[in-house]
Amino acid sequence: MSIAIVSGASRGLGLELVAQLLARRWRVIAGCRKTQVLRLTELAGARPGRLHVMPLDVASERSIAAFAGEASIVTDHVDLLINNAGVLHSGERYGQLVAKTLVESFTVNAAGALLLTQACTGLLRQAQAARVVNVSTVMASMARTETFRTPSYAMSKAALNMATRLLAAELGPQGICVASVHPGWVQTDMGGTAAPLSVEAAATALLDRAVTLGLDDSGRFIASDEGALLPW
Ligand SMILES: NC(=O)c1ccc[n+]([C@@H]2O[C@H](COP(=O)([O-])OP(=O)(O)OC[C@H]3O[C@@H](n4cnc5c(N)ncnc54)[C@H](OP(=O)(O)O)[C@@H]3O)[C@@H](O)[C@H]2O)c1
Known part of the structure; x- marks a missing residue:
């Protein structure tokens, strides 16, 4: 049975990814800051x-180490790691930016x-053809940025995209695909609530994309719906 890790699984996209992976007959390790989540218990x-x-x-090295240690007790391999945990500080305005928000x-x-x-x-x-999906955003696209919006989020997700490139270089030769989606x-x-996509539809599209990723896709920045390549 295939096994996945999903970070940030307490709500939103992460929680729905867990539910849909289970429905697809995967085993799932769900990582959350607060583990008492009614839907996860159900x-x-x-x-x-x-x-x-x-x-x-994921902001704590100690927590990451403990999580990986605990995960290796329940499984000897991981087929899919979805780095979904994320934060967006809304309301940032030029002239009032603070380091704390950027750093976090x-x-x-x-x-x-x-x-x-x-x-x-x-x-x-230890998996046959493992995949790492870094949940990114088109707001990280430097080529497409023309307005001053959510700089902490945009800059940190652009850094995540660089992590995708670096990890693809390091892990590709070991047969592990790493992509930003x-x-x-x-x-x-x-x-x-103004967003056009339901969380169910978004999770379905992301998982459909994740399971088709091969080493040719490693190091790429991809839209989950139609698989279009996004400009860095
Ligand atoms: N929603 C969109 O339109 C959209 C678009 C593009 C990309 N994304 C990306 O999709 C991912 C999921 O977003 P979402 O819309 O589901 O957001 P969300 O509803 O705000 O959920 C964010 C999740 O990340 C978790 N998280 C935050 N900081 C964490 C930390 N330090 N350690 C572990 N977990 C942490 C939260 O846990 P707590 O419950 O503990 O806070 C929560 O489970 C994010 O990476 C986001 O950037 C979202």
């Missing part, structure tokens, strides 16, 4: 032995994904 009860909910704060965004959105991937590399190596604009706490 999902675990409905699929005995197939969902492991573990504490994970880089810590979670870029460093967190890179360090979690590093910690899980031993498990990824833009899920679209999604109705979550982050995306808001």
